[in-house]
Amino acid sequence: METPFVFDSDGFQLVGMLHRPEPPPAIQNPKSKIQNPAVLFLHGFTGQKMEAHRVFVKTARALARAGFIAMRFDFRGSGDSGGEFEQATVNGWRHDARVAFDTLLRQPGVDAGRVGVIGLSMGGAVACHLAAGEPRVRSLTLWSAVANGPEVLSVVGSPESVEHLAKHGWADRMGNKVSAAFVKEFETMRPADDLARSQCPVFIAHGTADETVPVAQADVFEAAARATPGRRVEKFIVPFADHTYANVALEARVIEATVAWFQRTL
Numbered sequence: 001m002e003t004p005f006v007f008d009s010d011g012f013q014l015v016g017m018l019h020r021p022e023p024p025p026a027i028q029n030p031k032s033k034i035q036n037p038a039v040l041f042l043h044g045f046t047g048q049k050m051e052a053h054r055v056f057v058k059t060a061r062a063l064a065r066a067g068f069i070a071m072r073f074d075f076r077g078s079g080d081s082g083g084e085f086e087q088a089t090v091n092g093w094r095h096d097a098r099v100a101f102d103t104l105l106r107q108p109g110v111d112a113g114r115v116g117v118i119g120l121s122m123g124g125a126v127a128c129h130l131a132a133g134e135p136r137v138r139s140l141t142l143w144s145a146v147a148n149g150p151e152v153l154s155v156v157g158s159p160e161s162v163e164h165l166a167k168h169g170w171a172d173r174m175g176n177k178v179s180a181a182f183v184k185e186f187e188t189m190r191p192a193d194d195l196a197r198s199q200c201p202v203f204i205a206h207g208t209a210d211e212t213v214p215v216a217q218a219d220v221f222e223a224a225a226r227a228t229p230g231r232r233v234e235k236f237i238v239p240f241a242d243h244t245y246a247n248v249a250l251e252a253r254v255i256e257a258t259v260a261w262f263q264r265t266l
Contacts, residue, residue: 009099015080016073019064037114037266038069040104044121046176048079052244059255071104086177090185097130114266125191131198139265141203144243147220149189192224201232203261207241
């Protein structure tokens with residue numbers, strides 16, 4: 001069962017999609033005491049709630065088949081959500097993630113003690129920040145995530161677009177206007193430090209052919225996570241995979257491993 005819905009974040013209308021197992025007992029019978037684990041999806045920079053080649057849709061459906069409730073949504077200025085991309089900031093996306101997490105926990109049938117988060121690329125960086133301040137995040141999955149903002153500044157703009165930013169106040173990233181505020185905040189991001197401040201189990205996936213965020217960022221995350229004694233940490237390096245695992249066989253491997261991870265940790 002898949003249901004579109006909208007919610008508000010700081011005056012922006014955010015648009016999401018909720019995936020439920022079939023049949024959804026809490027919807028058919030509000031008095032049902034059956035509760036399901038749940039997973040929140042956070043998309044990447046210039047991405048949207050489906051993500052490339054619908055990988056978020058496929059993963060959310062796989063989770064629903066496995067008995068999870070899954071929620072995908074568009075950050076402000078992205079996809080179907082309100083606002084323009086040039087209004088987006090790192091702190092704004094962080095706020096949206098917190099609101100989305102609370103929204104998911106309020107959905108009928110969600111077991112508030114078993115909620116995880118998956119973030120792709122920039123969404124992974126936001127997921128680390130969310131987990132650092134929200135102990136109700138019980139399991140975390142990072143796909144091709146940014147571990148250190150300054151090391152991957154090219155994610156938000158080429159040298160030419162950054163030069164344009166200095167002159168005009170915005171940079172062009174694949175047809176999206178990126179604000180100076182976004183770039184400034186991106187440069188100060190330290191998601192690996194955020195991860196070190198959290199306690200939940202973490203699954204780190206990355207492709208060796210990722211030309212957007214180098215696979216070495218996965219090692220940075222792993223070191224930060226293992227600094228906490230006894231923490232459950234798994235790193236899943238996918239040979240030949242690009243930033244979004246855009247290959248039918250490789251994508252299937254990542255989805256299967258991710259679903260299995262949440263089954264073990266939620």
